[in-house]
Amino acid sequence: MIKVSESVIDAAQELATFETTTPGAGAIVSFSGLVRDTSSKGTVKSLHLQAYEPMTSAGIKAAAEQAKTRWPLLSLCVRHRIGDIAPGETIVFVAAASAHRRAAFEAVDFLMDYLKTDAIFWKKEVTDQGEIWIEPRAEDYADSARWGSKK
């Protein structure tokens, strides 16, 4: 399941739903990304996320298909918020189910690297010092490069 929307993500609820809809899984790994309340530019008041649909969802779907060819996955879930998001709120939720843990761990890691550097989102930090558009960090690109060029 892939969903990009402005609606609030309840990670616990997403995980509970994912567990019940993935019979036969021996391992489920989930990741929640939250908006931090501080940045190098000051105190964060909110994060503003833009997407460009249908390109954004199509790109995530292609990355999910890649993950399914690389690892023996039973199911995947990617939820990403757009719009204005407050500190402490969940911006992204990714879950993978597999028979054994390694595939699920790696698939979630792979998808998060895709989301951080290649997914079609633009992110603006609104702080007490002003507003700034955020681009991926060098570490994000380095993390993403671990998976090889075919991502």
Added chain:
Amino acid sequence: MVRLLYFGKLADVSGQAEESLKLPADAMDSASLRQWLDTRFGARGDMLEPTVRIAVDGEIVIDPYDLSGAREIALMPPVGGG
């Protein structure tokens, strides 16, 4: 008429998120469109950055790409979510 979309910081550069216009004769491919927009907005190179990609009707294109049949052109600075 073609719809131009300015994402991320390019909306600040252009002062708008989108506009509809008729492309001038000297901006009928993606590379010359960048030049034309950069001059028009006094963007001092922001539109020319190689990291800024152009999508035409939902597909990333390589400069210079013929825009004569384009309906929607998106100017996309570096992306990243999560």
